[in-house]
Amino acid sequence: MAKVKVLFIGPTECGKTALANFLSDTTEQIGADHYSPTQGVRILEFESHSLSNGNKNSACEVELWDCAGDFKFESCWPALMKDSNGVVIVFNPDVPSHLKEIETWHSTIISSQGLLEAQCLLIAHHKPGSGADTTHPPLAPQLNKLPLIHSNLEEEPEDVRQEFHKYLGNVMRMLSEKQEREEMSIIT
Numbered sequence: 001m002a003k004v005k006v007l008f009i010g011p012t013e014c015g016k017t018a019l020a021n022f023l024s025d026t027t028e029q030i031g032a033d034h035y036s037p038t039q040g041v042r043i044l045e046f047e048s049h050s051l052s053n054g055n056k057n058s059a060c061e062v063e064l065w066d067c068a069g070d071f072k073f074e075s076c077w078p079a080l081m082k083d084s085n086g087v088v089i090v091f092n093p094d095v096p097s098h099l100k101e102i103e104t105w106h107s108t109i110i111s112s113q114g115l116l117e118a119q120c121l122l123i124a125h126h127k128p129g130s131g132a133d134t135t136h137p138p139l140a141p142q143l144n145k146l147p148l149i150h151s152n153l154e155e156e157p158e159d160v161r162q163e164f165h166k167y168l169g170n171v172m173r174m175l176s177e178k179q180e181r182e183e184m185s186i187i188t
Helices: 016-023 071-081 096-113 157-187
Strands: 002-009 041-053 056-067 086-091 120-125 148-151
Touching: 002 016, 002 096, 002 157, 016 041, 016 056, 016 120, 016 157, 041 071, 056 071, 056 157, 071 096, 086 096, 086 157, 120 157, 148 157
Parallel strands: 002 056, 002 086, 086 120, 120 148
Antiparallel strands: 041 056
């Protein structure tokens, strides 16, 4: 079974950990109003099944790296990025500063690593009770090229899971194509 390493990055208090816990089926119930910032990184491992990977459905082992949003951990980012196959930028579209901050995340992590658009995903995560405005937020041009989904774990949680599985399928397809190219270059 293939293994995929995906980074969850983005501003502090945007909901990365809540999403990571949901997508990995991790139950870490702390009081709903209690915020405990991630220190450095949390690595969640799980199997993801029924990924749409081109013409076939497949499964993979996922390492989901829930990265701290605090820039004091910036010196750790090169180590976190090593061997990553995909990046998900999570932000809260109801917080205006997040729209500017995700530009920094994009240039620091995605652009510097030369990741392709299909390896990236933007998740506009709406916190409980926020009303979930699902219009397209005003993003910088480089961010408008990335696929965007809205997340509201109170109202449509399975839609979020389905979109994430689609994203993992795209990453798996890209990994498979890369491996085939490398094998062909050895043969020729």
